[in-house]
Amino acid sequence: MSSESTEVWTGWYRDRRGAEALVITADGRHVTARVRGIEYTGASFAALTATEGGEPLTGCVLEWDLPLPVVTGGTSQQATLSCLLTLGERADLSLTLHYGGTAFEAIVAGGDFEGALARLRGQLPEGADFGRRLLSAA
Secondary structure, three states: OOOOEEEEEEEEEEEOOOEEEEEEEEOOOOOEEEEOOEEEOOOOOHHHHEEEOOOOOOOOEEEEEEEEEEEEEEEEOOOEEEEEEEEEOEEEEEEEEEEEHHHHHHEEEEEOOHHHHHHHHOOOOOOOOOOOOOOOOO
């Protein structure tokens, strides 16, 4: 994804007060999510902070899926990346890539999205790679 495009992903926000639909936007350099009327933005999912006077995101879970094609031998195949971010004393991120009938998983402490993607990339069959970049300028 280039820094000039914006992607929109939908998912769920959950905390002890309940669950609600969530919309996440990413422009290649920043991520934005609106939770209970408060906008949170940051350079990464684990760095989301309120833009105006909101409570910190803690004691909650954000879940979303996004399309992430995988390219092998010049052929692109659709895959889905399922993301689960738990925000508490620290951020824990779990990514599961559903591709080719297999689920590849990466779990990282600290919410390092790029690090988790690198772990997934290392599990892909030889010669396979993601068909696009996420959360970093291309």
